[in-house]
Amino acid sequence: MSVERQVSGGQGGPAVRRRSRWLALMVLAGSQLLIVLDATIVNVALADISADLRFTPASLQWVITAYTLAFGGFLLLGGRLADRLGRRRVFVAGVGVFTAASLLGGFAASQGLLIAARAAQGFGAAVMAPAALSLLLVVFPAGRDRTIALGVWAGVTAGGTAIGLILGGLLTQGLSWPWVFWINVPIGLAATVPARRLLPAAPGRATARLDIAGLVTGTGGLVALVLGLVRTVDFGWDSGHTLVPLALAAVLLTAFGVLQKTRPAPLIPLRVLRNRTVLGADLVGLIFGTSIYALFYFLSLFMAGTLGYGPIRIGLAFLPLTIAIAIAARFAGVLIARTGPRPMPIAGSLLIAIGLALLIRIAPGSSYLGTVFPPLVLAGVGMGLAFVALTSASVAGVAPSDSGIAAALFNAGQQIGGTLGLAVLTAASTARAKAITGDEASSAGWAFGFGVAAAIMLVGAYLSITMVKPEHVVAGDENK
Known part of the structure; x- marks a missing residue:
């Protein structure tokens, strides 16, 4: 042929x-x-x-x-x-x-x-x-x-x-x-x-009505939320610089939720969010964003501050993660054909959690090959296995006319999850570092951040078990 x-x-x-x-x-x-x-x-x-x-x-x-x-x-x-x-x-x-x-x-x-x-x-x-x-x-x-x-x-x-x-x-x-x-x-x-x-x-x-009120409240709420979360890094959680945009985000996003239930042509059709698999994929994607942003952020700080790496060397140090993702994603298709897609997000979430948990061992005397390389490969394999099934699940059962907004929700979940996770985990890491004196303070803070990220990733594994069931995606009927 x-x-x-x-x-x-x-x-x-x-x-x-x-x-x-x-x-x-x-x-x-x-x-x-x-x-x-x-x-x-x-x-x-x-x-x-x-x-x-x-x-x-x-x-x-x-x-x-x-x-x-x-x-x-x-x-x-x-x-x-x-x-x-x-x-x-x-x-x-x-x-x-x-x-x-x-x-x-x-x-x-x-x-x-x-x-x-x-x-x-x-x-x-x-x-x-x-x-x-x-x-x-x-x-x-x-x-x-x-x-x-x-x-x-x-x-x-x-x-x-x-x-x-x-x-x-x-x-x-x-x-x-x-x-x-x-x-x-x-x-x-x-x-x-x-x-x-x-x-x-x-x-x-082109003839469909555009939900202007939904656009204003939804977009404004997301902008205010991201701004508030970004400001926590510099001003903390109790500053007016942080609380004002977060409060505005709460008001706008609440109004957005009410509008989406009452508008004849809402920005996010409720039929998309009623799809349990789509909602589950979006939530797991949010958790992925939280943990993966933390992985890059804390490891970059560790490699620069403890191992003395420059920007180029830090980039090269992350290449094993990239290669592991690409290889695992390539073989995910073979595994899905044998087991179905559902085990992939579960296994992937657990592997990422294990990789993050292993990074708790970082200390001033740690080496890249002994402490960083194995968890990077494990996390990379987990990401590669999970991503294929999660992405398909994020549009499973969604009508063609809603596929753009479904893809946007999946992307937004990862983006908001990363920003939220970085704010929360940075605060936790900083508090832990301040509680310890000596040369180990910074490493102890980063290690604590990895531990919290690993625990969050276990929630992703649980949601993958209970909500993400994309068997029908592989069969090719996601829009039926």
Whole structure:
């Protein structure tokens, strides 16, 4: 049979040629690389940016916060726009905004312009992320090829973090800080130019009413929530800088919940949240975000503060995690064919919990090979096994017209979980470190953070057992 044979588009999309699907995957994976890359690549250049544009320590944090706020806050809007206007159209628009903002960021000659460019990057990422994941699930119907595609997606997601640290160091040291923004331009163009030819043009619902009140309260609530959580790191939990946005988030998100029950065309249809498997996948995704952010954050601090690693070496030290994720995700398809998909999130959550628990052993005299490498590999295998089934479960039984918002919820869960987890675990780690004197204080604090993250991951395993039951996803009837 020719490799050019037609393949069903899955979630209501048109048929896509088999060979073209893999080219489409390269386009979609490139967009995901853009999003993940910018979560870390700019961090390495912050010192040079601060010196060049004369940032104060207080204002410099907005180079990171502006991106986080816009990305986390506008995900629901991005998902609904994909459903309403068409996934491909919104995807191309999101990549275009992100690429243009990256170009602008590199040329920024003032603090305000750079922060605005970072916010625009976050908005572009929020628009393209749900559309990209939804398109991937359309292009690859349930089965072996989808498993492979999700394995690639998982590898890019994990690898982008490490690649960002390595590239950030190389570009900053070898060229100058604007290149950490300009590197996005060729990647963005490579994703945009072939998108119209390779990605299916599934129509949106342009006549559907847009829930403006839901958009305002939902987006505003998420922005306020992320802002409040980010501020806990600098101001603590009892400061007005933290409490005011958190209180505003509580009011707006409560209003959002009430509106979603009463609006004729809500931003998040209740039928999506009534799907127990979808809700379970979103909750486990939130917990994954909490634990994985903690893994990267505390290990980076340990490797820099205790092992004396620089940014490039830290990035290289995370590569075993990336490789383990890619290999495990590749073999997840074989295991799913034999056992069904349900054991994968359970086994993955437990392996991540074990990996985090093993990192409790870190101390001033610890070595990378003896203390860090084995838990990294274990956690990577767990992430690779769980990601494929969880991603499919996040849209299981969802109608094609709701796939964008379902993908947005899955992405938002990971983003909010990561921000919330970092705030809570950093506070716990700091409190533990202050209770101990001597050279072991910092390591003891990080170790405590790993222990709490491991316990949280066990909750993810429990939710995987009780809520995530994606057997029907593999059968290919997720929209029936």
